[in-house]
Amino acid sequence: MTDWLVRTFLSGVSTTEPAGRTRYGQFAGIVCIICNVVLCIAKGIVGFIAGSVSIIADAVNNLSDASSNIVALLGFKLASKPADDEHPYGHGRFEYLASLTVAALVLAVGINLVITSVQKIISPEPTEFGPAVIVVLVLSMAVKSWMAFFNGSMGRRISSETLKATAIDSKNDVITSGAVLAAAAISYFTGFDLDGIAGTVVGAFICWSGFSLVRDAIDPLLGRTPDPTLIEHIHDKIMSYPGVLGTHDLMVHDYGPGRQFASAHVEMAGEGDVFASHDLLDNIEQDFLKEGLVMTLHYDPIVTNDPRVADMRHWISIHIKEIDPRLTIHDLRTVPGPTHTNVIFDCVRPHDLSMTNDELRAAISKIVTSKYPQAICKITIDNSYVSSQQ
Missing domain, CATH: 3.30.70.1350 (Cation efflux protein, cytoplasmic domain)
Known part of the structure; x- marks a missing residue:
């Protein structure tokens, strides 16, 4: 169905151009808003009739999801603004801010649900269980499963962290609706009211999901x-x-x-x-x-016509890995003299190496002089800004 929607409403739209990414993101947001509003209304009516705080909370969660979709829509719109004098690199990070806002809303809903559910545990009220409850929750799980697939697919097409976060949130909603349905069934057949407990568990799960989404949204803003x-x-x-x-x-x-x-x-x-x-x-x-x-x-x-320098470069690059296998060197050159030879090079260190720069220089110099006793090392330590496995 996702491919049909794309062919019908986004035919010919490029996913690599900023304008195309915006259209994809906004279309996904509109589809999700419609689905979440429908689910919210259906669950709200059934939850109110059944007197189920967990179903009503699930409905509120869908309303929150719709609000998150609106925030995502706004984020895509703002992120598509072209560069200007004050923002020469464009406004693309608005999408990350939208992801952070969505995550914060999810976390707020989870906290509110936990509070409401704990109150029902303290002051329990009877919960009805019937065909309407089953139908609305099963329908919710089916729709949310499709939304998770839809947002995941759209997020991969345009490499959008916002849509990927929305897909994860939809997967969580499938789990929470399933938990609410199970609790309602158990309460009905055993007479033991699990509605407040289920609401608390669902709320805690949403809180954890919201916290994870906040962390994932902050990472690109900090510079991951x-x-x-x-x-x-x-x-x-x-x-x-x-x-x-x-x-x-x-x-x-x-x-x-x-x-x-x-x-x-x-x-x-x-x-x-x-x-x-x-x-x-x-x-x-x-x-x-x-x-x-x-x-x-x-x-x-770099010098390539001096085999002695090439051999030295190769030997040092291998043996410094005795200190840490992630260490690398570059830009090695030598300045020979009558009593000693200056060996000048840069060494790239991983950010989590326990040694200080001075300790690292001393350790490398010791290794080099064990092979080249006349060498005096002039080492510049560089920090790695990419994966230390490179």
């Missing part, structure tokens, strides 16, 4: 580690060009879906034509731009 798949793609693409010997110091900045900027250093032979090297880097940057990634590359010339 880039997707390892993206890092691998960037690395492999740069290394695929002739003349490229290595790449390092990769940084990726996320200003919202489809608005990513990256920079990296590229090692090339220092003996080559500098103009040809610069031209190649320009071509690589333009190829990344075609993929929607704004890339800035820095040219690092």
Whole structure:
């Protein structure tokens, strides 16, 4: 059905362009609002007739979901605004703010449900169980299952954290409705009222879900580690060009879906034509731009015609992994002298390495001088801004 809806209402709309992403996101929001409002009305009527706080709470949860969908709609609209003088990187992070707002609403609903359910445990009231309760809850589970699939599919099409969060919320609603149905059935057949207990459990589950969504929404705003798949793609693409010997110091900045900027250093032979090297880097940057990634590359010339330097670079790069297998070096060069040789290079350390920079320099120097006693290491420590597995 999702494909039919896309073909019918979004035919020819690109998912890579900001305007296309906005239309996809807004369409998903409208569909979800309609579904949630219908479910809210149906559950509200049945819950009021049956006197079930858990069913009424489930109805309120659907109303909250509809409010979240409205927030998501607004987020997509604001995120589509073009760049201006005050925001040269665009307004894409509005989508992340929308995700955070949705998560906060989910958390607030969960807290309110727990309070209401605890009150019913303290002051219980009879709950009716009949065909209407069964029908509305089963219908809710079916609709929410489809909504979870729909939002997940749409979220993957446009790489939207907001829609992915909505899909998770819909999956949670399936579980909560199932819990309400089970509690109502048990209460009816055993005479033991589980409505307040079920409401409390459902509320606690919603709170946990809301907390997880808040955490996931905050991550991109704080600047989370880039997707390892993206890092691998960037690395492999740069290394695929002739003349490229290595790449390092990769940084990726996320200003919202489809608005990513990256920079990296590229090692090339220092003996080559500098103009040809610069031209190649320009071509690589333009190829990344075609993929929607704004890339800035820095040219690092390295010596390739001195086998002693090449052997030293290779030996050091292997043996520093005795300290930590994630350590890497780059830009190694030497300045020979009559009594000693300055060995100058950069070392990239993972952020969670327990050693200080001075301790790391001392440990590396000890390893290098064990092989090259005349070496004096001049080491610059770089922090890794991508996955430490790279």
